[in-house]
Amino acid sequence: MAITPPSERIWWKEPIARVELWWILVAFLWGLFMFFMMIYWHGAGKQNLSSEAYRTTPEIFMAKTQAMVDQHTVRNESGFAVVRPPPDSDVYLIARLWQWWPSLELEKDKSYRLHLASMDWQHGFSLQPVNINLSVHPGYEMVLTITPDVAGEYTVVCNEFCGIGHHLMLGKIYVVDET
Numbered sequence: 001m002a003i004t005p006p007s008e009r010i011w012w013k014e015p016i017a018r019v020e021l022w023w024i025l026v027a028f029l030w031g032l033f034m035f036f037m038m039i040y041w042h043g044a045g046k047q048n049l050s051s052e053a054y055r056t057t058p059e060i061f062m063a064k065t066q067a068m069v070d071q072h073t074v075r076n077e078s079g080f081a082v083v084r085p086p087p088d089s090d091v092y093l094i095a096r097l098w099q100w101w102p103s104l105e106l107e108k109d110k111s112y113r114l115h116l117a118s119m120d121w122q123h124g125f126s127l128q129p130v131n132i133n134l135s136v137h138p139g140y141e142m143v144l145t146i147t148p149d150v151a152g153e154y155t156v157v158c159n160e161f162c163g164i165g166h167h168l169m170l171g172k173i174y175v176v177d178e179t
């Protein structure tokens with residue numbers, strides 16, 4: 001880095017150095033390689049989830065979530081409903097300023113259709129500590145078929161900056177082993 005101007009005023013007409021050309025080539029090939037790895041990882045790795053997306057509205061999504069909460073709430077944790085939906089059912093999780101609602105309790109090794117949507121603006125679903133990440137948008141529901149295979153307590157954090165309460169936007173998913 002220089003704090004004085006280049007000695008040659010027309011410095012940009014210099015030919016590119018050979019070493020720099022090599023670096024450009026290496027970076028380009030690496031980018032290309034990683035592009036195809038994205039596709040490969042979709043099948044072979046644990047990244048790049050096979051999610052589905054459908055149009056919805058906050059009203060419709062809220063109604064479905066409320067119906068699930070009314071039917072399957074098993075307890076309250078500081079005023080927050082913990083819902084235990086039956087295996088193979090549709091499970092709804094709302095992202096809104098600034099919470100994930102409701103808390104969920106799922107059974108280990110059972111499958112669920114997890115629906116995610118936002119009531120207001122964009123949030124980021126980040127399931128910790130397993131580090132599964134998805135964007136959650138208003139107007140769309142993301143649907144994932146999940147089969148939790150490790151019992152424990154999981155935290156959902158918001159990883160998309162959504163205002164003053166962003167850092168407080170935490171949710172809970174419990175995975176319980178019934179066997």
Ligand code: CUA
Pocket residue numbers: 096098122123124158159160161162163165166167169
């Ligand atoms: Cu929701 Cu950040």
